Amino acid sequence: MTDDPVRLYRTVRLIRRFEERAIELVRSGHIVGGIHPYLGQEGIAAGVCAALRGTDLVTGTHRGHGHVLAKGADPARTMAELCGRETGSNRGRGGSMHAADFSIGVLGANAIVGAAGAILTGAVWARRRRGDDVVGATFFGDGAVNEGMLLEAFNLAALWRVPVLFVCENNGYATTMPVQGAVAGTITGRAEAFGMPAAVVDGQDPERVRDATAAAVARMRAGGGPELVEARTYRFDAHHTFEHSVRLDYRPPQEVAAGRERDPVVIQGDRLPEATRRIVDAEVEATLTAAVEFALAGPHPDPAGALDHLYASGLVARTGGG
Amino acid sequence: MTDDPVRLYRTVRLIRRFEERAIELVRSGHIVGGIHPYLGQEGIAAGVCAALRGTDLVTGTHRGHGHVLAKGADPARTMAELCGRETGSNRGRGGSMHAADFSIGVLGANAIVGAAGAILTGAVWARRRRGDDVVGATFFGDGAVNEGMLLEAFNLAALWRVPVLFVCENNGYATTMPVQGAVAGTITGRAEAFGMPAAVVDGQDPERVRDATAAAVARMRAGGGPELVEARTYRFDAHHTFEHSVRLDYRPPQEVAAGRERDPVVIQGDRLPEATRRIVDAEVEATLTAAVEFALAGPHPDPAGALDHLYASGLVARTGGG
Amino acid sequence: MPRLSYRKALTRALADELARDSDVFLLGEDIRVAASNVTAGLLKKFGPERVIDTPLSEQAFTSFATGAALAGLRPVIEFQIPSLLFLVFEQIVNHAHKFPLMTGGQCAVPVTYLVPGSGSRTGWAGQHSDHPYSLFAHVGVTTVVPATPADAYGLLVSAIRCDDPVVVFAPAGALEVRADVDDLAPVPLGRGVVRRAGDDVTVVAVGHLVHDALAVAEELTGEVSVEVFDPRTLYPFDVDGLVDSVSRTGRLVVVDDSNRSCGIAAEIITSVLERVRLAAPPRRVTRPDGAVLPFAPALDRAVQPGRDQLTAAIHLCMKDGS
Amino acid sequence: MPRLSYRKALTRALADELARDSDVFLLGEDIRVAASNVTAGLLKKFGPERVIDTPLSEQAFTSFATGAALAGLRPVIEFQIPSLLFLVFEQIVNHAHKFPLMTGGQCAVPVTYLVPGSGSRTGWAGQHSDHPYSLFAHVGVTTVVPATPADAYGLLVSAIRCDDPVVVFAPAGALEVRADVDDLAPVPLGRGVVRRAGDDVTVVAVGHLVHDALAVAEELTGEVSVEVFDPRTLYPFDVDGLVDSVSRTGRLVVVDDSNRSCGIAAEIITSVLERVRLAAPPRRVTRPDGAVLPFAPALDRAVQPGRDQLTAAIHLCMKDGS
Numbered sequence A, B: 001m002t003d004d005p006v007r008l009y010r011t012v013r014l015i016r017r018f019e020e021r022a023i024e025l026v027r028s029g030h031i032v033g034g035i036h037p038y039l040g041q042e043g044i045a046a047g048v049c050a051a052l053r054g055t056d057l058v059t060g061t062h063r064g065h066g067h068v069l070a071k072g073a074d075p076a077r078t079m080a081e082l083c084g085r086e087t088g089s090n091r092g093r094g095g096s097m098h099a100a101d102f103s104i105g106v107l108g109a110n111a112i113v114g115a116a117g118a119i120l121t122g123a124v125w126a127r128r129r130r131g132d133d134v135v136g137a138t139f140f141g142d143g144a145v146n147e148g149m150l151l152e153a154f155n156l157a158a159l160w161r162v163p164v165l166f167v168c169e170n171n172g173y174a175t176t177m178p179v180q181g182a183v184a185g186t187i188t189g190r191a192e193a194f195g196m197p198a199a200v201v202d203g204q205d206p207e208r209v210r211d212a213t214a215a216a217v218a219r220m221r222a223g224g225g226p227e228l229v230e231a232r233t234y235r236f237d238a239h240h241t242f243e244h245s246v247r248l249d250y251r252p253p254q255e256v257a258a259g260r261e262r263d264p265v266v267i268q269g270d271r272l273p274e275a276t277r278r279i280v281d282a283e284v285e286a287t288l289t290a291a292v293e294f295a296l297a298g299p300h301p302d303p304a305g306a307l308d309h310l311y312a313s314g315l316v317a318r319t320g321g322g
Numbered sequence C, D: 001m002p003r004l005s006y007r008k009a010l011t012r013a014l015a016d017e018l019a020r021d022s023d024v025f026l027l028g029e030d031i032r033v034a035a036s037n038v039t040a041g042l043l044k045k046f047g048p049e050r051v052i053d054t055p056l057s058e059q060a061f062t063s064f065a066t067g068a069a070l071a072g073l074r075p076v077i078e079f080q081i082p083s084l085l086f087l088v089f090e091q092i093v094n095h096a097h098k099f100p101l102m103t104g105g106q107c108a109v110p111v112t113y114l115v116p117g118s119g120s121r122t123g124w125a126g127q128h129s130d131h132p133y134s135l136f137a138h139v140g141v142t143t144v145v146p147a148t149p150a151d152a153y154g155l156l157v158s159a160i161r162c163d164d165p166v167v168v169f170a171p172a173g174a175l176e177v178r179a180d181v182d183d184l185a186p187v188p189l190g191r192g193v194v195r196r197a198g199d200d201v202t203v204v205a206v207g208h209l210v211h212d213a214l215a216v217a218e219e220l221t222g223e224v225s226v227e228v229f230d231p232r233t234l235y236p237f238d239v240d241g242l243v244d245s246v247s248r249t250g251r252l253v254v255v256d257d258s259n260r261s262c263g264i265a266a267e268i269i270t271s272v273l274e275r276v277r278l279a280a281p282p283r284r285v286t287r288p289d290g291a292v293l294p295f296a297p298a299l300d301r302a303v304q305p306g307r308d309q310l311t312a313a314i315h316l317c318m319k320d321g322s
């Protein structure tokens, strides 16, 4: 995998630029409802997914574009989804917080903090029971480790030795709540309490994340149980784009400035010859230009189909009219 | 406290005989719905409550008579409650799984596994905020440590340093599920993960339990945060009296026989002179004879009052008739 | 024509589906030893990979099932207490139910939630006696409440084969019903049945109350000719079938064991009124608003809809109108 | 006569109650920086002991509030998303609601659950757009949905002073409403109000839809004389007040933003029919059965009840009947 550094760079760069373009589309009103930018945390999704196979499964969070893109989702269909178009990955039904592509093992971003861990555990367990050699990675934030449902999932996965990598993206805050104000004990300690190996890794360095993941995945494929990785990171931008118009006072400016210094795109970019980086950057720009064009050209879904897919069984719901 | 061994013995003996009389009342049809006998686990409630003050708060479980009695509930009114009488502690509205006496700090047994920890945490916090020097103890089983809501309560209590003693009665089974099949890692490890001190104690020895509790309570009163005690014990009888008629096959007979060998009533009784024990036994018998008489003499609640207390605000619910 | 109990019918349905489809598996608490007796014999027949005892982690195992379903399996979860559905409400409603639409049709979530012993089991008091089927009818999760052994079999089979989540309530009051059953066959979801033909009034009865309604109808023979309609599925509701009946009788009484406000009785009445002009105001017999079942048996009974109330409602309905 | 926004009215209610009663305190996520803007300024005024940010542990902090209420305090919890109520449904229904009856009247649980921004906030998609008030009306927890700034103030104040748990839904569609408010005063729970007098038909509208109903009524001036009834509290429902109106108009249309099946519209219609003979079949305009709000704005709107639907329902209702 000699091109690994390049691929990793391409991924972090793609996510970075995807988010920046998405923020533009929020500003221009093409993305309604705003987004939770992944800016600054790109190294985690990139590093984790670099150590997974195409058939492996992942679930993401409300801050989920990075997870989805790193696992291989089409930026064009993902951007179309954010714009609510029929051509989006979810036919415009999911939006930013629910982007999914089951064909590449992306079981979806999930807007409920702490909810996806148990879902992924069940999915990986089921696939292995059917004989598929898959593992899974589920992303969540430092806030999620206080949700009982996630801690229950730690227990189930550990007990039944389901090879799931629990990836905690510790960006220091749950919205405005600092991690020290919310987490008694430590994050890794919580995993260890369930008998799960747990490691802290520098989430700003995509290669470190990839290596930690690769080691865990190797143990898991060899029959090991679940593990946790706490990736220390920093959110460069707002919790959600609504903060761009409403100032919330919770992170000291010096802290933000310091946090932004260790930039995963720069860290990984510095590992590449300038020329290579330029080529990748150009490729990424082209991809995103095309993605935004594709997104904005896509038709808006027909309101007549507002309840499409409500029931997989074909049940047709009564509508609400008088 | 020179009479402590006697008081402890009286408590375990009282609980033992209360449960045996209650089982008789289940058999005779006076207690409807059966009970979860506390037989074999008496040392825990007795030991914990011996180290608490009258004003301290406790919550119990579905297997809750022992907790309630040890904290000082009137055996007569408790038995009347089990018999569903107007003279019961809850006016016959709660029954075995909800016996409560707020006047002595018993905020109730609770039939939902893992639910009471957060409730007690809030109650203790509120009382201390009002300036009362109280601590709390919340009982739960080995099954409850797999409930997310309890683990969330660990976090809240630890974070906000609420002096609650989390008392895990590890009797080896959650109904029929062995603890090894349900708990990944260890019970004390789970508490430690939240930064809570945790100790294992021999739950069959009331004095050991009392001493461990006293030490924890002293630290808590001195400003310490919550702690956990895992009391190792064995349930001598059925999970619930329904097992007396339906045989469930999950505990090997040898294991049950071995488990019953370490009897808290015998262990504590052996610490007393024979004569003292006889006196206490006679007192307990008299108390329970009177309790059963009181219970059976109590009037059945009038069905016209079936919805009494549904709303504390005085709201009157529409009834269900046509 | 073998005599079959309702409970045994559930067991047969599980056994047949486990045998027919290797993707079906069971999850639950104490299902290996069959504490509820519904899964009796299944561990032996299908092994521990298909009959899985879980830790007390309802939220995680409910979402684990969602994940397994997303990966192609067909989990059936047994819940020991109806109010456990409150505990996993988020997992069912926010995830299992919403995944197909939110992903734009990329997946299905065929999970069956089986609650044997819903409603009051006399003596189990406030936290164990709920009948929350109307909640699921409101959120739009397919909800069935079989009344007879044949339907218990047939509806459970259909639930398991359904590509959407389905909640199956097996009322405690019906579990001991026995009937001669000619042949066991799937019963279509969403289709009600006239249990007894009559001319004067249509009584819609839910679950175990079908038997009460039939008894009341018999008692009234000669006086009032009562048609008894058993909807079997509460969501989607068989409005066509019921409209057919009410169009003939012109009168409607509903008896149902959930709370009055926003209960299925209100839905049934409103749905009929949208289509049929009645000869007299409709009547409903339900639990009271906000009902909490008190422990004492006479109070518990007083809060459930009774035959006397139904008789009175029928009389009132007959007296009224044109 | 100062102009007051709905959101500001909520803030004022909280501030006034915090000032009036030292037992009142606030719990929630990001309420110190006032992410939802409802608690703006309160931290500064009342300090961190009265305005408490919680970890993401909804179940524990909801039960923590129950415990604090049992100990005499009056917690107010702010929930960031309506579907978080699914997550704490058990804690509210099985504990907070049931404690008074189950303990035989030993306690009260005065907790207020405040959901600012319920219903659709366009662009927040499937897991953030629920309007689950009918669920609470079913279980019998006092439920209010203020439509105007004055009611937002007055009902929230009354909720906080109520000795029972109360859920306050502040619809996203109403948060920006402004009005001239003469004086701020408590509004009694359980009392509706006629917002606009009319002769031909009574339209019951819930929450933000009151404003739509008023607009439609204006539009129809000269054609149909529409009375608009705002129930304000959904449980307990002001049946007397509504019966009064419908007795005059003889016609009833309900518009409500919850799912159709077992929604409050069905309850309102049934409650009225039990008391009043209508001149025409009642009509309801609601969300569809089982609604999940799709992301794309046009689809999201298509699933919510609209003015056109209401107008059509009124026309149909006027055409029908005697």
Ligand SMILES: Cc1ncc(C[n+]2csc(CCOP(=O)(O)OP(=O)(O)O)c2C)c(N)n1
Pocket: A061, A062, A063, A111, A112, A113, A114, A140, A141, A142, A143, A144, A145, A147, A169, A171, A173, A174, A175, A239, D029, D056, D058, D080, D081, D084, D087
């Ligand atoms: C169960 C739940 N509680 C609250 C919210 C509202 N919410 C959305 S994101 C968020 C903060 C999450 O923090 P963290 O887990 O650290 O992830 P981050 O946003 O930092 O990536 C909150 C409170 C939610 N979506 N789900």
Ligand SMILES: Cc1ncc(C[n+]2csc(CCOP(=O)(O)OP(=O)(O)O)c2C)c(N)n1
Pocket: B061, B062, B063, B111, B112, B113, B114, B140, B141, B142, B143, B144, B145, B147, B169, B171, B173, B174, B175, B239, C029, C056, C058, C080, C081, C084, C087
């Ligand atoms: C949340 C919840 N899940 C399941 C049940 C049913 N149930 C009642 S007691 C029990 C076993 C509890 O085991 P443990 O916590 O070890 O306590 P023990 O019965 O051994 O005292 C179960 C599963 C319940 N009451 N609440």
Ligand SMILES: [Mg+2]
Pocket: A141, A142, A143, A169, A170, A171, A172, A173, A174, A175
């Ligand atoms: Mg975070």
Ligand SMILES: [Mg+2]
Pocket: B141, B142, B143, B169, B170, B171, B172, B173, B174, B175
């Ligand atoms: Mg146990």
